[in-house]
Amino acid sequence: MFKDAKRRAVFGVTLLLLAGLAYAISRQLHFPTGKIELDTALSQLPYYAAYSLMRMLTAYFLSLLFSIFYGYIAATVPKAEGPMIAVLDVLQSVPILGFFPVAVFFFVNLFRGSQFGVEVASIVLIFTSMSWNMAFSTYESFKAIPNDLVEAADGLGVRGWLKFKKALFPICIPRLIYNSMMSWAGGWYFLIACEIIAIGSIRYHLPGLGSFLIESVESGEVWRTFYGLFVLILMIVLLDLFVWRPLSVWGEKFKYEFTTTATVPSTSFALQWYRRLRVARRWGRIKEIIGKPARALNPRRYFLPAGERLAQETRERVWIPLRRGLGYLLVGGIFLLIGWSFFLLIEGLAKPLPPEAGRIPGALLASFLRLGIAYLLALAWTVPVAFWVGENPRAFRIVTPIAEIGASIPATALFPFFILLAVHVLGGMNAAAVLLILTGMQWYLLFNLIGGVQNIPGDLKEAAKALGVSKWLYWRRLYLPAVFPALVTGSITAWGGGWNALIVSEYVVYRRETYAVNGIGAMLDRATYEAGDKQMMLLALITMVIAITLLNRFFWRKLYLYAVERYKIDY
Amino acid sequence: MDLLEVEKVSKVFNQNGVPMPVLKEISFRVQEGEFIALVGPSGSGKSTLLRILNGLIPPTEGRVLYRGKALHSVNLDSAMVFQSFALFPWLTVLGNVELGLEARGFPIEARRKKAIQFIEKVGLDGFEEAYPRELSGGMKQRVGIARALAVEPKLLCMDEPFSALDPLTSLALREEVLMLWEDKSMPVNTIIMVTHIIEEAVFMADRVLVLSTHPGTLVADIPINVARPRDRKDPVLNEYSDRIFSLMA
Ligand SMILES: Nc1ncnc2c1ncn2[C@@H]1O[C@H](COP(=O)(O)OP(=O)(O)O)[C@@H](O)[C@H]1O
Ligand SMILES: [Mg+2]
Numbered sequence: 001m002f003k004d005a006k007r008r009a010v011f012g013v014t015l016l017l018l019a020g021l022a023y024a025i026s027r028q029l030h031f032p033t034g035k036i037e038l039d040t041a042l043s044q045l046p047y048y049a050a051y052s053l054m055r056m057l058t059a060y061f062l063s064l065l066f067s068i069f070y071g072y073i074a075a076t077v078p079k080a081e082g083p084m085i086a087v088l089d090v091l092q093s094v095p096i097l098g099f100f101p102v103a104v105f106f107f108v109n110l111f112r113g114s115q116f117g118v119e120v121a122s123i124v125l126i127f128t129s130m131s132w133n134m135a136f137s138t139y140e141s142f143k144a145i146p147n148d149l150v151e152a153a154d155g156l157g158v159r160g161w162l163k164f165k166k167a168l169f170p171i172c173i174p175r176l177i178y179n180s181m182m183s184w185a186g187g188w189y190f191l192i193a194c195e196i197i198a199i200g201s202i203r204y205h206l207p208g209l210g211s212f213l214i215e216s217v218e219s220g221e222v223w224r225t226f227y228g229l230f231v232l233i234l235m236i237v238l239l240d241l242f243v244w245r246p247l248s249v250w251g252e253k254f255k256y257e258f259t260t261t262a263t264v265p266s267t268s269f270a271l272q273w274y275r276r277l278r279v280a281r282r283w284g285r286i287k288e289i290i291g292k293p294a295r296a297l298n299p300r301r302y303f304l305p306a307g308e309r310l311a312q313e314t315r316e317r318v319w320i321p322l323r324r325g326l327g328y329l330l331v332g333g334i335f336l337l338i339g340w341s342f343f344l345l346i347e348g349l350a351k352p353l354p355p356e357a358g359r360i361p362g363a364l365l366a367s368f369l370r371l372g373i374a375y376l377l378a379l380a381w382t383v384p385v386a387f388w389v390g391e392n393p394r395a396f397r398i399v400t401p402i403a404e405i406g407a408s409i410p411a412t413a414l415f416p417f418f419i420l421l422a423v424h425v426l427g428g429m430n431a432a433a434v435l436l437i438l439t440g441m442q443w444y445l446l447f448n449l450i451g452g453v454q455n456i457p458g459d460l461k462e463a464a465k466a467l468g469v470s471k472w473l474y475w476r477r478l479y480l481p482a483v484f485p486a487l488v489t490g491s492i493t494a495w496g497g498g499w500n501a502l503i504v505s506e507y508v509v510y511r512r513e514t515y516a517v518n519g520i521g522a523m524l525d526r527a528t529y530e531a532g533d534k535q536m537m538l539l540a541l542i543t544m545v546i547a548i549t550l551l552n553r554f555f556w557r558k559l560y561l562y563a564v565e566r567y568k569i570d571y
Numbered sequence: 572m573d574l575l576e577v578e579k580v581s582k583v584f585n586q587n588g589v590p591m592p593v594l595k596e597i598s599f600r601v602q603e604g605e606f607i608a609l610v611g612p613s614g615s616g617k618s619t620l621l622r623i624l625n626g627l628i629p630p631t632e633g634r635v636l637y638r639g640k641a642l643h644s645v646n647l648d649s650a651m652v653f654q655s656f657a658l659f660p661w662l663t664v665l666g667n668v669e670l671g672l673e674a675r676g677f678p679i680e681a682r683r684k685k686a687i688q689f690i691e692k693v694g695l696d697g698f699e700e701a702y703p704r705e706l707s708g709g710m711k712q713r714v715g716i717a718r719a720l721a722v723e724p725k726l727l728c729m730d731e732p733f734s735a736l737d738p739l740t741s742l743a744l745r746e747e748v749l750m751l752w753e754d755k756s757m758p759v760n761t762i763i764m765v766t767h768i769i770e771e772a773v774f775m776a777d778r779v780l781v782l783s784t785h786p787g788t789l790v791a792d793i794p795i796n797v798a799r800p801r802d803r804k805d806p807v808l809n810e811y812s813d814r815i816f817s818l819m820a
Contacts, residue, residue, distance in 0.1 A: 148657035151627050155651040156671035156722060166670060170661040253702065254661040 010086035013338060015549070018094065019542050020341025022102045038199065038207065038215045040224055045212065049231050052195070052208040055119075056187055059126035063183060066131050068172070071138025072164075077327075085139065092132040093496070093552055097193060097503040098521075098541055100125050101528035104202055118204040122194035129190040130183035137179040141172040173254040181244045188236065188410035189440075193504050196415060200509035201529045210412065217416035218511050225416055229409070236408045246271035345538075356536055360523070360543055367506065367519040368547075370430075371498045374437040378494065382446040383487075387479060390453030403446055411439035412504060419510045429515045433505045440501030441494040448493070452486025453479070485563040492556045499548055520544055572639050574726065574761055575601040575624065580633035581786075582619055592786035593619050596633070599780060599792060603725075606752060607763045608772035611782030612819060617765040618730050620787065624763060625649055625728050637726075647675075649726035650719035650759075654734050656711040658703040664690060664714050665699040671722035689717040692751070709740035720751070720759060727752075729764040733771065745775060753799075769819075773811045774803055781818050791818050 074084040103124055108117035145168060153167035195210025205211075209232050216224035245268040274280075389395045415436065422432030456478070464478045502521035507514070507529075514530075516522040520540055527536035582594040593616040601607055611617050622628045624635060626646040635642045637649075650671070658667050665686055672682035690699055693713040703711055712732060719727060732748070733741035752762055766772050772779045773795055781791040793815065797807055 146655070146657070148653050148655045149659065151622070152651065152653060152657035152659075152718075153670070154627055154645050155625060155649075156674055156718070157645060157647045158670055158674040162674055166662065166666075166673075167659060170659070173661075 007082060007086045010083045011090055014087050014090040015545060016345060017338055017341050018090070018099075019538065019545065020343075020345040021337075022099060022538065022541055038205065038211055040212060040216045040219055040221060042224060042227060045227060045231055048207055048209050048212045048228075049235055052191055052210065052232075053235065055123055055126065055208065056184070056191055059123045059130060059187060059191075060180070060184060062123070062127050063130040063134055064176075064180070066127070067134035067138050067176070068169070070131075070135045071140075071142055071172070072168075074135075074139045075142035080327075088132055088135055088139075091128070092136075093548055094545055095496075095499040095503065095548065096125060096128050096190065097500045098524060098544055099128070100194060100197060100503070101202075101525065101537070102541075104198070104204075108204075115205060118198050118202075118206050122191070122198065122206060125194055126187050126190050130187050134176060134179045134183055137175040138172045141175050142168065145171050170254045174248075174251045177244075177248050177251040181240075181248065184239075184244070185236075185408065185410075188232075189412050189500075192232075192410050192412040192415075196412060197504065201507075201525065213413055213416050217420060222420070229413055232413055233405070233409055237405070240408070241268075242270045246274060351535060353539075354533070354536060356523075356533075357539055359518075360520070360539060363518055363520045363523050363540075364543055364547060366517070367502055367521060370434055370437060370506075370517075370519060371495065371502070374434050374441055374498060375491070375494065377434070377438050378442040378445050382442060382449055386446065386449035386453050386483070387475075389450055390456065390479075396450075396454075399450075403443070403450075407443035407447070411436070411501070414439060415504065415508070418505075419508050419515070422508070422515060423510060429506070429508065429517045433517050433519070436505030437498050437501045440497040440505075444493040444497060445487075445490040448486045448490025449483055452483035452490075455486070456482045484566075485560075488556070488560050488563045492552075492560065495551070495556070499544070520547075573600040573636075574603040574605075574638060575763075576636040576639075577601075577624065578633050578636065580620070580623060580630040580635065582616065582623065582628075583631045594623075594630075595786040595788050597782075597787070597789050598633075599789060601761060601763065604760045606761075606775060606777045608776035608779045609763060609765045609782065610767060610769055610772045610779060610815065610819070611787065612784050613767060615782040615784040616787030617767075617782060620782070621651075621728050621730050621763065621765050625651055627651070646726070647722075648724055649728055650722055650724040652712070652715050652719050652727065652729040652732045654731040656703070656708075656715045656735070658711055658714055658718075660703050663700050663702055664695060664706075664717075667703070667714055668718045668721050671718065675722065686717075686721055689721040690714075692720070693717045693747070707740075708736050709744060712736060712744060716748070716751075720757065723758045725758060725761060727759045727762045729762065731765055731767065734767070741771075745771065749775060749799075769812045769815050770803075770808075773808050773815065774801060779811075779815060781815055783819070791815070 070084065070088075074081050074088075100121070103121040104118060107121040107124070108114075111117035111120070149167060149171075153163050158167055191208070192210035192213070195206045195208040196214045198204045198206040199211045199214055209228055213225055213228045213232075216222070216228060249268045249271050385399065389399050418432050418436050418439075421435075422429050460478060460482070464474055469477065502519065503524060504521075506519040506522035507516045507525035509515075516526065520543060524537060524540040524544070527533045527540055577597060577599050580594060580597045581592065583590050583592050585591070597620065609617050609620065619628070623630050626635070626642045626644055626649075629643075637646055659670070662670065665683070668686040668690055669682050672685060677685070687699060690696065693716055695710060695713055695717065698706065698710065703714065706714065712735075715732070729748075733744055736744065748762075751757055752760065764772075764775065769779075776795055779791075779793045779795060780789060781793070782788065783790045793811065795808075795811055797805065797811075801808065
């Protein structure tokens with residue numbers, strides 16, 4: 001009980017910290033005006049693709065390092081575990097895109113208005129979209145290391161880096177690969193969003209596929225937009241075939257008997273090619289050549305076993321106090337940060353509320369309705385499709401590849417088309433905003449539902465059919481209850497995606513003309529990009545975070561627990 | 572000098588904040604060259620005691636002396652064999668056996684040569700590149716034994732090494748362990764084995780230590796005065812078994 005209260009306290013403090021920090025760093029806003037030019041010649045397309053890919057890779061490797069480090073510390077330092085996991089919990093439920101404007105201004109200011117600041121901001125944002133689930137996965141994997149394995153390593157005298165490399169880290173690999181694939185797919189969404197926002201709302205040059213897409217639409221060359229989209233999809237599919245699939249098949253060998261991972265493809269033609277090319281052995285040889293001089297420098301080689309003893313003594317005398325010191329420093333730093341953001345928060349909120357603040361509840365409601373409509377639309381097509389797929393295997397073979405391609409297109413890449421639609425066809429943003437949100441929600445639902453349908457035991461279906469139940473009864477008594485847990489899980493992720501989508505879909509700049517609807521996302525965007533009103537920005541952000549947190553705590557989590565308890569098919 | 576001296580070792584675990592005594596004032600000595608079996612009902616703290624003897628976990632009270640010196644961290648002169656085999660699933664047989672040598676800073680050629688030698692010693696030639704999951708239980712435990720022997724320990728600690736194996740395999744492996752123990756070319760000459768099968772203890776050991784439960788205390792220290800090689804069906808061994816069984820019941 002006490003532990004729970006402590007967790008909740010950390011949760012609250014982290015929220016405050018984030019909000020305060022967001023406010024603190026957005027205190028001086030400068031943004032350039034005027035149009036920036038981006039060359040949309042097709043010959044530039046490869047460069048843009050390379051730029052986007054570089055951004056993704058940088059963010060991904062940062063996430064990888066972060067998640068391994070964070071997961072390891074959280075799993076092995078008992079005092080740090082509780083707070084670190086609570087912080088991760090909060091970070092995971094925050095709408096990341098809401099912080100993009102803040103991040104942009106912070107880094108642009110930090111780098112004195114240079115291009116580099118936007119670049120850093122976009123990488124930071126993609127990083128935040130990738131890291132949390134990866135960190136959770138490493139944490140859980142490290143926690144799951146069987147005690148015997150650790151003792152086997154200790155008993156053999158395996159220590160330090162060797163222990164980490166050979167005895168501990170490998171257990172993370174299968175889940176880390178799986179989560180990397182998820183994060184990588186999600187990363188594209190945020191990457192394209194960053195590039196589009198940068199060029200549209202804040203007028204910075206962030207060369208990449210996203211900016212190419214929006215620029216080519218704005219200059220009326222829609223066919224170029226299609227080229228851009230094609231290159232993007234091609235890149236995503238190739239990376240999947242030649243990097244992620246072989247990796248996930250290769251990762252199977254690291255599975256410990258009792259660890260379970262989500263299903264991964266079990267074959268990969270690319271992996272077979274790599275095996276035939278003996279990639280691993282060649283890499284080993286390269287490492288050998290590079291590593292030789294490094295090993296010659298290793299002092300342990302010359303001082304055996306006295307050097308060994310010295311090393312151990314150094315470790316005990318120096319490293320342990322040093323580590324403790326670092327721990328204290330870190331905790332102190334965090335407390336300072338908390339105090340500072342509290343101060344700023346109070347300072348920011350103590351001012352009389354601006355008149356627009358009265359419109360926040362209305363805006364929140366409008367956004368909520370938009371999310372609700374998009375969610376219902378998504379349900380309306382995914383539930384029957386999932387049912388159809390579950391009932392006949394042929395449909396499964398048709399739908400799966402289509403859905404996989406569809407889901408691999410980051411929804412943000414379609415924004416330029418939706419803007420065209422909104423401006424020229426629908427004559428307003430409202431319908432377009434709902435469509436945009438829908439694209440950010442539907443795939444999560446579809447994949448979870450298909451997974452749920454496939455998990456219905458065949459004998460249950462046959463039993464129902466043998467009883468001669470009508471189609472309606474079959475739906476009500478078997479299909480809906482059986483997929484309910486999957487539906488809830490899918491809905492939670494879909495709403496998470498939806499809140500993020502709000503920020504890019506309620507406020508759009510097209511040909512220097514702003515198209516916006518009344519909503520909390522638009523309010524946040526307007527406060528940052530137009531008015532530079534920090535107080536409003538802070539209020540909108542806090543409102544959103546609180547709404548999401550409350551919804552998660554009091555609706556989705558309850559529903560999830562209920563679903564698991566009531567409808568789990570388990571013999 | 573005795574190889575191992577155990578002086579009033581006690582261990583208390585914390586379970587949800589409640590202290591739970593597991594071992595209480597255990598004292599005994601082990602001479603070089605002895606084969607000791609540690610028996611007791613499940614939960615009597617046999618595994619805990621073995622880990623303390625190996626230096627993997629510290630005792631709450633008392634101390635363990637190895638060659639007259641108090642043990643403060645893992646005893647690198649001893650090695651452990653686990654009931655669950657505790658093989659690293661991502662390392663090949665060779666990788667598993669090499670690991671202890673790598674930790675001791677052996678250069679790659681030397682450790683490979685030595686590892687292969689021990690893999691052959693346990694009869695697994697040709698399986699160097701196999702992964703543990705491709706092996707049967709008996710073969711896995713052979714890898715576990717090869718891995719322990721490869722670091723050339725003086726003392727071998729085994730925690731129910733044959734319990735996870737089928738009866739025939741475990742019979743065969745018992746004989747092999749005895750052969751390895753008697754093999755003069757092996758540095759290892761002292762073995763402490765935990766087991767809950769009394770017949771196994773009596774058949775293999777020079778001395779059987781009997782633990783009682785809640786908390787574990789040493790209730791008997793019984794030398795098995797039967798010449799080797801022994802016959803499993805020897806009625807004298809049965810008498811020993813019956814005596815130990817009545818002590819535990
Ligand atoms: N790390 C630990 N933390 C708390 N309790 C433990 C721990 N290890 C063992 N115990 C407890 O100590 C008792 C003895 O365990 P163990 O030494 O494994 O017994 P045995 O091997 O004789 O079956 C058991 O009740 C077990 O639950
Ligand atoms: Mg045990």
